[in-house]
Amino acid sequence: MSAIQTLEVGIHGMDCTSCTQQVQKAVAALPGIQQVSVLLSSEKAIIQLDPAQIDAAAIYRTIEQAGYTVVQQTAAAAPESGLNPMIRPLFTLLGIMFAVILFVVVVGERLGLFATLTTYIPFPVGLAIVLAGGFPIFRKVGRAALRGQVISHTLMSVGVVAALVVGEWPTAAVVVFFMRAGEYAEHFTTERARRAVKDLTALAPKTARVERNGAEIELPISAVQIGDVIIVRPGEQIPVDGEVISGQATINQAAITGESMPIDTGPGTAVFAATLATLGSLRLRTTHVGTDTTFGRVIKLVEEAESHRADVQRVGDTFSAYYLPVVATIALLTFLVRGDALATAAVLVVACSCSFALATPIAMLASIGAGAKRGLLIKGGKYLEALAKADVVLLDKTGTLTLGRPYLTDVVPLAGRSETDLLSLSASAERFSEHPLAEAVRVAARERGLPLAEPQEFAALPGNGVRAVINGRTVTVGNRRLAQPAGDQVQADALEAAGKTVLWVLEDDALVGFLAVADTIRPEVPAAVARLRSMGIATIEVLTGDNERVASALAGQLGVQHRANLLPEDKIAVVRAYQARGHTVVMIGDGVNDAPALAQANIGIAMGVAGSDIALEAAHIALMREDWTLVPDVVAIARRTMRIVKSNIAFTAVYNLVGLSLAAMGLLPPIAAAAAQSLPDLGIMANSARLLRQPSATPQAAPVATPVPAPVVVAEVSCCTTGCCSSTPPATILLIEERVEA
Structure with missing residues (x-):
C-alpha cells in the first residue's frame, strides 16, 4: 500500500459552514481519500490521500465542480475551471446593475411608474436579466442538485422559479439581487472574522539574509x-x-x-x-525554519483550531440540515392551503439557513483570531465552550504560580565540613540534573568560583533527588524522605518553617549538611486568584509535594486551603477524580512536566510556551508569555464568546420564525422576503465583531480591605502526591507542583 500523503488545497468562495460541508462531502466521496478537514477560517482543505488511488488533479476538479475555486495548485495539475475567474466578476457586475435598476423600478410601482416601465421590457428580456444576474448561484445550486444535495440557495432559487412561472419576472430579478447581496454579506461576515488569522499569517517572514x-x-x-x-x-x-x-x-x-x-x-x-x-x-x-518555527506552529494551530468544533456548533449544523426540509414542507403547505404562489415563493425566499451555520463559527473565529494577537493560543471552539463551564482549576506551582527561578539561600554544613566544601560537593552531584533546584545549586557554585568534580556515576531519583559517585564516594542530594534515617532534623525544620525547600546532603549515607532553596510567587498571582474567585471559583486548595510547613506557609499567603507530601503519579488521578464527579477541570502548568495532566484535563492551559514544542502540543490553550493576568482573562473571553454564540442562535431562530410566519400568511411579499433574508447575517456579523476587540476580559475588582501581600517565598523538594483522591475535598482550584529529577 502506498504511503499516505497530505495535500493542502486553497479554496476560494466558501462563506459559511454549509460551504465547507459541501466541499468535504464531495472530496470525501472520492476513492483513496483517507481524511478531509475543510477550514473556513484559512480557506483551505487539508486532505490525507492514497496517491496510488487518486491524484491532486482529480481533487481539484471535484472542488471546482462543487462550485468553488482552487487557488493553490501546481501548473501541471491545474484543472480547467468551468468559468473563467475574469468572467465571473463581469456576470456579477451585470447582474447587480440590472437588479438595482429593476429594484428602483419596483419601488417606483408605488408611484405609478411600474406598469408603464415594464411595458417596455418584455418577459424574455427580463428572464435573460434574471439568468445573467443569478448565474453563479444557479450554477452552484445545479451542481449540488446533481449530487443530490440541497444547499442554502436552493430554496431561494426555487422561489425565483416560482416567481417566473407566475409571470413576476421583476420580482424574480429583485430576489436575485438580494441573493447576490446576501452572498456578499456572508462573504464579508466570514472575511471579517478570519481577518485576524490572515493578519497573523501575513507576519510570516518571506526571506532571510x-x-x-x-x-x-x-x-x-x-x-x-x-x-x-x-x-x-x-x-x-x-x-527563523x-x-x-x-x-x-x-x-x-x-x-x-x-x-x-x-x-x-x-x-x-x-x-x-x-x-x-x-x-x-x-x-x-x-x-x-518555516512551519517548524514557533510562529509557524502557532499559525498552523490557529488555522486548524476550526476542526475542534464546539458541541454548540454541531447542534447548529444539525439544525441547518433539518431546517431546509422543514422550510420546503411549510412552503408546500402554504401552496396547498392558500393556493398562493407568491406567498409560497416568499416562504422559500425568506428562509435563511446560512445564518444558523454562521452563528457559532463566526464568533469562535473572532475570539481565536483576536486571542492569537494577544498571545492566547486557543486550539478550538470546543475548548472555549468547555472553559466557559469550568468549575475546577488545578494549578502547578514551579514555573507557573512561581517565577520558576529558585535561588540558594542557605548553606548549612555539618560533620566538620565547610560551606565551600559542602556546596562544591552538592553542585558536583547535581551536575547532570535538569531540575530547577539543581540549577540553583550549580549557579551558586559558579558565582563563588567553586570547582566541580565529574561524577563517575549519576542517577536521578524522581520525586526525591539525585545520587552520584564523586571521587569514589556516594553523594546523595534530595528531600527529607530520601534522607530520613540520617542526622538531626532540627535545623531542617527551622529552614522549612521559614518557607524554604531543604535539600539534604549525604556522603556514604552520612548527613554532611543542608542546602536551602527558595522561589517566589509571581507578583500578579494574588490579584489574579482574587479575580478567579470573583468569577465564581470560590474554593481554592493547594496540592504540593512539599512538607506541611512549606505548604502551610504558601497557602497562608494566598489565603487558600492546602495538602502536602503528595506523590507525582497522583496528579492525573486527581484530575480524573474531579471529572468522575461531573466537574469540568482546568489544569494550568508550564506544559513540560505537566503534559500528561494537561492532556487529561478538560482544558489544559500551558503558560509561557514560546519555543516549547511539548507545551504547544500538550495544551488545549497556550499562553505565549508568563503572565498570570491572562488566566482569568481567557476564562472571561470563553464566557463572553459563549454568551455571544447563544445570542446569535436565539436571534437567528426568532428572526426566521417570524419571517416564515409572515410569508406563509401572505403578509411578506417575495421582494420584502428577499431583502429580509440577508439581514440575519449582518446582525450576526455585528454581534460577533465585538469579540475582535477584546477588552481586558475580566473587569478589575474593587480594592479589597486587606492589602495584597508582597511576593512570598515558597518552596518544594519534590512533586509528590499520596494516593489521596478518595478523600479530596470539594475544592475548585488545586495548586499542584511537578518535581522530577532528570
Missing part, C-alpha cells in the same frame, strides 16, 4: 537550512528560530507573545521567527 561562503545573500525562507548563520540588522524581522551567536539587540516579540514590551538579547539567547529587532544587530544560528 544568510552567510554563505563568507558572503551575505538574501534567500527565500524555503531555501534556509538548519545551522545556517542569519544576519539581522536594526529594524528587520527575525526570519535560532540562537544568537554574536551581537546584541532589543527584540519586540509581540507577534509571538502578544507583549509589546521589548526584551534585550545577546549571545546564547533564543529568538523566534516573526519577532522584530528594533535596536542592534544579530548573528544567529538557525534551529527551526
